[in-house]
Amino acid sequence: MNQLKEKILEQLSEEELEEKVKEKTEKFSGMLNKEAALFLIAREQGIEIEEKDTVLSELKKGQTVNVKGEIISVYPEREFESKGKKGKVKNILIKDNTGTAYLVLWNEDTEKILEKDSGKKIELTEFFVEEFNGKKQLNKRFNGKFNLKENQKTKEIKKINEIIDGERNLTIKAMILREFPLKEFESKGRKGMLKRIELIDENKSIMLVLWNEKAREKLSEKIIKISNVNARKGLNELELHSTDNTEIKELEEGKLKEYCINFFGKKELNKVIEGNRFIAEGKINSLNKTKLLFNVCPECGKSIQEENNTFFCKTCGQILKPEKRLVVSFELEDETALINTMVYGKKAEKILEKTTKEIEEKTNEIILEEIITELNEAIKGKEISFLAKAKNNSFNGETELVLEKLL
Template sequence: MQAEESTEQVLKTIEEKTSQPRSQILELLEKKKQKYSGMLTDSGAAWLVAKDLGVELRLERKISEKASISSLQAGLQNIDLEVKVVQAFQAREFEKNSRKGKILNLIVGDESGEIRLTLWHKDARSFEEEKIEKGSRLALHNCRVQEFQGKKQLSLDYNGSLEVLEKGKEKTTKLEELREGMQNIDVIARIARVFPAKKFLKEAREGRLANFELSDATASVRATAWNDLVQEVEGLRPNDLVKIENAYTKQGLKEVELHLGWQARIIKEPKTSAEIPELPARKLERKAFAELAENQAFEQKAVVLELLPGRLFFEVCPKCGKKPQPLEGKMVCENCGQLEKTEKRLVIAAMLDDASKVLRASFFGKQAEELLEESTEKILEKIEGQGAEKTLKELNEKVSGKEIEIQAIAKKNQFSGELEVSVRRVDKT
């Protein structure tokens, strides 16, 4: 069915069932397209207008109930297919006309060929939440075929849907089996360590990379994520279980390393039968402040000299812990969307002395509570009752001179260029 025919058929049905003039229906259609900031086709907007007016649509299909990929032509709509996921790319978020959206691209195939499938917004989120993996068999309902850069591609129409018929069979590579030059590798492992992301320039274009360590029951390897995947790696924590699809290997300075390029995908906490044991707590090297280098993880004993003035808490998404951003008077999380409320977490800056050097240290959330030996709720109550300045003064009197042992990472302050530490764990001495 051609897109124009489908739109025209919907408009005729609305006219017949509502007796509204065509001009008024077209005006409603344009308003609907404007509301969605250009994210709707004429056909999709017409379907929404029909729904608003209480018009039930039953469009006749022009092709077989289950089409094959080789039979698809640009402009076809209302298609059902059964396909297998050949490859899934990492979902990306974007902003258009002050509205945020999500897009996820797949390569799907059947016996007759392969085609790109694009999922938008809620369908992309649903695909991620269900942790659908490579090799899974899907039923696609009510698709449309479009042409982009000379190639046909699929997308779900307004009332389309995706159903998992069969989970993909796991074909993963153990870390000990990695060799130089391997392509399209899938691995399941735990995150051992994540290093701070870095920027780089290549051919006058800026990019980002993040190094991290993976471990399974057979080996540990160093991995590098590039550009769009860096944000995914930054959200990972030690002992998180991940499945990485479509990675490749290169020889590093000492051993073979895993690389996650534009084709790779990270699935956090995948639905897997693989048993990957949790990693033991990492033993860090004890280092004096004067010996620290940038990005070095360490542990050390120190004395709290004073707490520094400044904000005492920050707001996070209560679901995923990320920092939300204001948008049109609302707080919006890039992972979870618009938030009804946010969660407050403590942030404390202090000067520490380990007898070799005095450094500024930052304590967030649980680490701040450990330092102050008070809960976030109790401190917020004090701030509401007597103000931040008096509360900070009382806390200073309580912790100044306190001896603590910390596990932390040394970082350079982006404004001053001075070395400081971000504390990951606090223990009493």
């Protein structure tokens, strides 16, 4: 038997209680379930009801609960008509440490929480739990009350792995791993621009899409604090999208290395674990004899396929003119081990201190082996430190490093 009922039965007989439950349900024309009715009766009897907060992961259909949470997202209100009367309804996604749920507001209440309230803390008292499409909903009925709390402290900085689909006005601190080319497009007769940027913090990365004016920002190779971005699911993964209010601040320059060492940690080469990012330090032992230039898609930078002199990119389709991309493989050495390291594109140019074009021109003059020997002489013994990601080389099964950022 439920605790509340037990308490009421200390004051009323079974019959009296049953009568009262019937009375209540009739009064609310069937809209009230038994638990909610018990709640109202207990209140009338002056029984003290323990006002404990319920966490969102433990909401159960039919309960009346008190909840403390944070507004993630406020959806536009919808109008509806029921029995000839017009009404409004608004859904609000909230979260706490354990999960998320929708808060459903009706009619004049819909005006009390607006989109700008995203990120604010909210307290709900005596909300009724329902379920819709497998998702818990909190409905304000009868004695329900809610209370918005103004944010006292400055906006919380989120870790990338804490971001939830639908979250708005987020602030994150991250490092730019890659910047993709600015793209122009036309939609509904209007021209637009977008730029994708891959951001990373600790061990997780996320794509940030900057729209229109924001896409023009010059950002490469920086640590940024970015505020007022929205999270939503892209084709495969969660993405961040800029809004009109998005602000991007560069953190102090010249601190990149320090920041990275704090953030990712340094590792000796014999302690490398596949899948991890860390700061590697060592010297270049020798350049491997591999093809240096590859055809890639000029749009997305991915490798392409060639058939009868026609080039195809899996993502972008047919390509008129492929781009050459530098791919360099070398052995890195520290006191503990020797490990193969791959480096691509601009970063490979930095390692070799040659541009892709210079290498391309050389390939017309001398054979690859000679180029490698020449380059090897120039870079052998060079000390480098960089942000590395350890991965498994699927051809030989060995662990290798990918140089993600030179420090």
